[in-house]
Amino acid sequence: MTDRAKQEKSASSEAAANISEDIQALREDVDALVQHIGGLAKAEAQAGTEMVAETRDQALEQGEEVLDQSKEYIRENPLTACAAALGTGLVAATLLRR
Numbered sequence: 001m002t003d004r005a006k007q008e009k010s011a012s013s014e015a016a017a018n019i020s021e022d023i024q025a026l027r028e029d030v031d032a033l034v035q036h037i038g039g040l041a042k043a044e045a046q047a048g049t050e051m052v053a054e055t056r057d058q059a060l061e062q063g064e065e066v067l068d069q070s071k072e073y074i075r076e077n078p079l080t081a082c083a084a085a086l087g088t089g090l091v092a093a094t095l096l097r098r
Contacts, residue, residue, distance in 0.1 A: 074081040
């Protein structure tokens, strides 16, 4: 083998080794990126769960307030409440009869 052929073979082997190292480094970077993205997704899911829980709690509180206000109104205005219930029943009966 000539010196030039040996040099080319050596350069080719070195280039192949460099490519292998680059591929390995790229794999490691991709693995790190996947782990980082997984962590971000987990954090976002946790934040979303907390937001849903807060919204649920607020809705329950508002529902309880409306229920309490309705009960108070019925206690203060029993005749009006009965008339409204009677009217609602008549409308519902008329609609269901058709």
